[in-house]
Amino acid sequence: MKNPFVYGEPVSRENFADREEELERLKIEILSGQNVIIYSPRRFGKSSLAYNALLELEGKVIPIWIDCYGVLTKKELAEKIASQVLQHWRTKNLFESIRRIFKTVIPKIKIGEKIEVEFSIGEEERAFEEALKLPQRLAEHSEKRVVVVFDEFQEIAELGEHVLKKMRSEFQWHRDVTYIFIGSRRGMMEKIFHSAQSPFYNFGGHMVLKKIPKERFKAFVSKKFESTGVKINPELIEEILDLTECHPYYTQKFCHELWYLGKLKGELTLEDVKETFERMIIENEASYVEIWDSLPISQKKVLLAIARGEKDIYSTDFLVKYEFKTASQVQYSIKALRKKELVHRINGSYEISDPFLRHWLLWRFGRE
Secondary structure: OOOOOOOOOOOOHHHOOOOHHHHHHHHHHHHOOOOEEEEOOOOOOHHHHHHHHHHHOEOOEEEEEEEOOOOOOHHHHHHHHHHHHHHOOOOOOHHHHHHHHOOOOOOEEEEOOOEEEEOOOOOHHHHHHHHHHHHHHHHHHHOOEEEEEEEOOHHHHOOOHHHHHHHHHHHOOOOOEEEEEEEOOHHHHHHHHHOOOOOOOOOOEEEEOOOOOHHHHHHHHHHHHHHOOOEOOHHHHHHHHHHHOOOHHHHHHHHHHHHHHHHHHOEOOHHHHHHHHHHHHHHOHHHHHHHHHHOOHHHHHHHHHHHOOOOOOOOHHHHHHOOOOOHHHHHHHHHHHHHOOOEEEEOOEEEEOOHHHHHHHHHHHOOO
């Protein structure tokens, strides 16, 4: 029997927890041609949300998925866009497709498990400009709405503002294409889409994903265990969600491990939950030690303080307690920790992004 708890990849349909309201809203926005910016801390289910929207709109739209993580050059970005478009260009003759798609450059085509486009060195600028036009050309050719998802879009900003300017200047004319921009570094995404000086200022509607409400998550977790023959009482599910803080990724990961034990025993106990959680923290200790050792002392203080539940981190009492000379030192440390995606801000407060890391910090250094 397959483990019902899936994590580490976009999940679909029965493995997708809650988000019904967000899903319906996103589908409506897509079909109406409204561009959408989705952001939240990493592993909150942004990619899964977009993935499920596209699945439910199958046949009505043509999906183009661009994973921006690790993209280092305009040439790489152009090749990703062109390769994805070529997968969906329906003609009997591949070479005829190439001639109709590409107007100013002739790329190399690699045919394997998937079709891959490669542009020659020296024609990066023309290739990039050409690639940006392709989603609209595909929409006109297919007579269907095209949906382009840029996953981890904040990575593109690292290529320079001139890249963003070219993308915006082209995309604004694409009447038959909906663009979805997904990002996990909220500060960077807000700079791209909220700053009046940014080329992408006000380029779409904003969706900020929050944690899944506990009651809805409880129903999802209970159904997954019980549908696969594992008995678990409501109090244990409450304990699980308290430990994972209702974080979508870490809840699925924790339940994934618990499920194997539950299948062996038939029923889970409170001791099983606590022992499994402690084991998973210990298994990750090497990576947590590496993170901790990489931080300067000021960031260590702030990270530990947030793990301990400190809220008023700019107050005089906080500065004295953790031996900071000025509030600006705390502010600088927060900015650095957010950039490293170790903490995020939600509902006005800072939290440790990885609840397992939070428990390791408390286990290793104490609550006070």
